[in-house]
Amino acid sequence: MSNWTFYHLPQTIEEALAILQNEPHSKVIAGGTDLLLELQQGRHAPVRTLVDLTQIAELQRLEVVDDILWVGAGVPLNRLIAWQPVRQYATALFEAASLIGGPQVRNVATLGGNVAHALPAADGAIALLALDAQVVLATPEGNRTMPLLSCYAGPAKTALQRTEIITAFQVPLSRKGEASAFRRVMRPQGVAIAIQNMGIWLRREEDIIADLRIAVGPAGPIPFRAHRTEEALRGKPLSEVSLANAENALLSEARFRTSPHRATAEYRIHLAGVLLRQTLQIAWERTEKEPEGSSLLVKG
């Protein structure tokens, strides 16, 4: 049996929603860089109808709207990272998206797919979580906006309905005194997904971390927001004492587990501490400058 039988390329969201509603055995596909492999390798049952979202103009929007970045869920990652405002105002997202896949994959892969695939350590999702992105959904009942984590039901399990489409992410702009960073650690053997990654956004007031958000993956069944760790640092200077407290808080709230052939829990715990210090430091230093990212070096 073929991996799919019918392939639709709707031009509008309305058209896509109509197909999804009329065909009970249909499923959306964006870049498809995860879904197609699962279909090809038999990890996903064949689908009768695929509804390809890549031709829908609305999903390709990239705009600064007031104080948010409007990032169309279907924008290929290479187009996203070439867009100056994302480098400037959402640096963590720029860094994460630059690290996803290789160049050919980034020419089709999308942020919408990254979130819909619902992996707990997806680089894009971790950055979006740190940036407090909101998800814009198109549903048969109309559009709605919700926090990122509401999209998740479990590891590789989305909370979205089959007939719902992620159309965009609303990413708040980092303003003066605010900055973000994303870091990850890979293994040279085996599947090219991060052993551990981290996204941090913070606002600095003089020598104090006035506010921050920390997202960690994998540290649980879904992307993890480290609220207690944030609490340990909020209102504190970036000192050894606060860092040590933050590390303890992170270990107390996050769940790091052993995955065979990838990393032991102990290694992940160690790396989480390393990433916490590094990513915080980078974000902190970035607040000293006007937000800009064009000279950022990206390691692959």
Next chain:
Amino acid sequence: MELMVNGQKVEVEPQPGEMLAHVLREQLGLTGTKIGCEEAECGACTVIVDGVPVLSCTYPAARAAGKSVLTIEGLGGLHPLQEEFIRHGAVQCGFCIPGQIMTAYALLQQNSNPSEAEIRQALKDTLCRCAGYPSIIRAVQSAARRLRGEPPLPPVVAPVITEPGKNQPPLQVVGTLQPRPDAVEKVSGTAKFTDDLKFPGMLHARVKRAMVPHAILKRLDVEKARALPGVHAVLTAANIPGEKNHGLVIFDWPIMVGIGERVRYVGDAVAIVAAETRQIATQALDLIEAEYELLEVISDPVRARQPDAPQLHPNGNLLKHIKVRKGDMEQGFAEAEVILEHTFHTAITDHAFMEPECSIARPTEDGRMEIYVGSQIPYADRNQVARALGWPDERVHVIGQLMGGGFGGKEDIAGQIHAALLAHATGRPVKLLFDRHESLLVHPKRHATQIRVKMGAKRDGRLTAVETELYGDTGAYASLGEKVLTRATTHSSGPYEVPHARADCYAMYTNNPPAGAFRGFGVTQSAFAIESMMDMLAHTLQIDPIELRRRNALRIGSVTNTGQVLRESVGLLDCIEIVARELKQRAGDQPFASRTVEGQPHLRRAWGFAVGYKNTGLGGGAPDKAGAEVELYEDGSVEVRTSSAELGQGLVTVLRMIVAEEFALPPERVRVLVMDTDRTPDGGPTTASRQTFVSGNAARYAAQSLREALAASLAEKFDVAPERIRFVEGLAQVNGHSLPLGEVAKIVRQEGRMPKAFYEYWAPKTQPLGTGGDMHFAFSFAAQAAEVEVNTLTGEVSVLEVISAIDVGKAINPLGLQGQFEGGIMMGLGNALTEHFIVENGIVFTDRLARYRMPSIMLTPKITAYAVEHPVEAGPYGAKGVGEIVSIPTTPAITNAIYNAVGVRIDRLPVDQEVIVQELSRA
């Protein structure tokens, strides 16, 4: 649907589930786009859609509606990128090249002056297993310059350093930069690999694999599969007309496992299917019912040797106990002032050649069977296929195809016999293509080993005794296991003069995938152990690691541990000195000291050093011969023919250059035909770094014989002494007259003779292990240094630079040699850092390319290579083997560098960054 392909509007109807790569290749016949993995990992299928490069193997064809697609065939003529890939020697096996060029083309469209970092980023996921990444980078840079109207870059080849007193008179062709004979086709996408061929009425085959590691096949029902519409044949072991087993040395590998018989690994075949389409054949597999009685799985060679382990083969689990004995171990250790002992482990690794296995069998009208396949041993294929059919060898005709890499992994039978059985049963051509998943499961791997080394030395570093004990995991079937592990064993005390040596190796059967030939042939494993030990000894004795090796190095007059006296061509000390000099230039007198990186206190850097040696040729008393035929045509061209295999390594270039040299012809006038069992004489297996030596010599002597025969004819006709006849620039000069070679061919034919000559070259005789004497007729030597950077926080390791000096005897084909130098280092780097074929209780975990990582361009260090020429008298122009030695010292140079940087001794491959962190936190 409609789309633009290479500027032309085309109308195609994608089938359900069909990907763009498939439409391009099958519906439009654009086979330049290659499929290497079908899982978006390798980049070979890269095409440009609306200006951006995408992976066409995972791009739904329907999505391309209305879009504009550019494939390698659409570049038109030769684009500067294509020309520069040829000129810089960036083309080897050629399978990845369309993907490389299309990815680079897209980059240059957007960025006319990319930095090296930008080129690496762009080609990050476009893998090359021949791994000439530095040449690829230079080719892209050079093409970019030309497109900007600037002059191109010159190709980089290793400087040549010749043994003092051994300078030869300059040669015309040998030693010059020559493009590959197949380069234009390979960069244009017109080169045909087996899967690019189609025949009328061709069926598609698939194999039902056991997928259990150890069992007895109790029941097999293929009736439902046979009944599926579109299925033409389903065969089982009961349908094999001839012999039931195949093998390269020992016929222990069932073509299919029959009912009541033993399954020994997951890749064992139980039934084969031929159908109208691959999809139908795949459906048929699901309809085959097989029941097994599962048995205890032997998952490692140490367990296999225990007396209570289940016995996998009639003669038990021990394939061979290999012994090396020299001197008196008791005396050797008694004389030692320091004794070290340590055990090392190396992993199974996979060749991961870019082109998965493909065979086409085609019955001919005269009752023969043609086999189209890229194989390293065409005559062995012929024999094994004929035996299975119950036919004489001559009834089978193997027609070798371009090979997208082999590295030892295309020596055993893959699908040749299955395709032939199905073609025989159906009377139709049958194609059997492995997908990457099947390729990873089925073909023989590099042996995993456990190697214990006990080493005794004087305080000044001179070795007194080396004792090694090896366990080699040869997996389910013998393949070349005995030979590989013999090489591991005989080389296990390193390229050193050791007065007392003893080695024992247990080559054990297990329920893992078979292990066989893989570039380095066992020496990769033992070199890691012994070179790590040498650095441990240097550290213990506080002697410089280079000096320690200098003191013990093999040299003229040395006696190897198998009792062979080395009489010529031992360039090891020269290799060591060259690398030592380069190191000094870069790092002064303390290259092995750990250094920090300014502003990055968690990063530590250091150099590491290692040496190696590797035999050329089969050795051990095996008759080592190759035949070649050279023929002159009336158009003045010359053809050289031998069945030796071209797998990307550049043998065809070498053969062309040798024949051109002997006739003083421009190389492009020499054609090379290889790998055809009807039309080319047997060149023997393409293994053991032997072909430049044996087939090179065969071609050279055949060319000389033909030259002499032509001279004799001309001498008679023009009544002059034959020695006064010269061959220059495509002309024969007789008494001041010049005769075009084509005329000479006519003259010879008019005399009723054929202007061709055959020569069977026999390499110098060797002696079996254990008898003393010359076990091998030549050895190649190497020294390498690697600089690493270790992140002490995360354990991550990167290799910054590698310096390499290799004694190759004679650099016949410098451009090809450069490819071997670069690719060998990258493969050694992969062996150290990225490659780990994981099998758990007989089940393959790394059954997709996504789980088995080979080094990408991102991991490519700066590479500085030297070719050292200590000629072998019997070698062609002095040459000896190259293909394996280039890779052997790289892994231990890297792991020694890691020790020097952070004090963590790696004794298990591949390097596990987590272990580095653990060790550092313990310290």
